[in-house]
Amino acid sequence: MKKQIRNQVAAFFLLLPAATVLLAVPGVSLAQQATPELRSMQVGADDGLSAGSQLDFTIEGTPRGQASVSVRGIPRTIVLKETSRGVYEGSYTIRRKDRVAENSPIRATLRLRNRTTAANYSFPAGIANASVPTAPPAPVAAAGLKIDRFTVAPVDKIEPGAELRFTLNGAPGGTAEFDIPGVINNVAMR
Incomplete structure (x- = not known):
């Protein structure tokens, strides 16, 4: 009888660290929720x-x-x-x-x-002028192609080495590239 109790107490002390970890994990994951982006x-x-x-x-x-x-x-x-x-x-x-x-x-x-x-x-340049369209019309030669949206992710400060992330939504199956005038031209997009 004493041996059986001793075995149960030993098993309890061996499993105690694992139980502590399992109980602590949900609290840790709740405390580290991702910041919205x-x-x-x-x-x-x-x-x-x-x-x-x-x-x-x-x-x-x-x-x-x-x-x-x-x-x-x-x-x-x-x-x-x-x-x-x-x-x-x-x-x-x-x-x-x-x-x-x-x-x-x-x-x-x-x-x-x-x-x-x-x-x-900030507002896009020229938006205050009512005669300026918000999106240029599609060229006649590219009637089947369509760009729905072209965006750049916000950055805290534009400085050398800052990473800019551009996104283009459009017709599938095409190839896309963009220019930053005075900086870089014909950057291929995946």
């Missing part, structure tokens, strides 16, 4: 930045979050809805009281559970 933002306007123009925002980021956009000169936060996995969209009609300019900063925020990330963006 904002990958890109697009903004378009149907009539420049004048009163009555509709601004359309699209953000790509971590799925199942809550996204919003703040623009200097607009006194309210624009809430975006997730329309497909990781793609958030929303729109806002500029009011007469709003003071939006082409150089007004845009702040995108993505919240996932108790974690929040934010990134600063």
